[in-house]
Amino acid sequence: SAVISQKPSRDICQRGTSLTIQCQVDSQVTMMFWYRQQPGQSLTLIATANQGSEATYESGFVIDKFPISRPNLTFSTLTVSNMSPEDSSIYLCSVGGLTYGYTFGSGTRLTVV
């Protein structure tokens, strides 16, 4: 299965600022997925990132708040913009899919103060 390097692993940010999370995959993949896991809760899909096209966002998530880049088949970034304490969460990138399940990056633990 693919190996994903995700960084930063954690960060503490001031409200109103932005943080960009990076994910690098060791093989080429068509789709990358960005999830959020709030404390004590399960995984919520933010968006699906395809190379060469705009990301597809799930209900409740918008591009202005969570812009995503996918410049090639091995890399993607998620930016959390204009952060508030409610954005404090773990953010995970993943690859894989519906048939065989997902492999996740190590996660970014974000705290907004």
Place this chain on the structure above:
Amino acid sequence: QKEVEQNSGPLSVPEGAIASLNCTYSDRGSQSFFWYRQYSGKSPELIMSIYSNGDKEDGRFTAQLNKASQYVSLLIRDSQPSDSATYLCAVNSNAGKSTFGDGTTLTVKP
């Protein structure tokens, strides 16, 4: 009703016992089912997948699927303290969507 429901636990079993984790889902058209293990502070790790009714065994893990009852379970035999983690059930629907349950926290006591 949540799309994927799991007992929140915590579930506590003694070392060597069988741990039984349960999951129900609402979308009758769901086709593939997964169990992920998530250690505290770590990301989820895929441990089992099942696609057809019946049992699927992999080492100490057995996944069971009953589509008529919309029920999937994970049995862990000879539970070890290292099995202590949160177990997430995930269900993939025909609509191309993967939905995760909230997870069941398992503690295996030595």
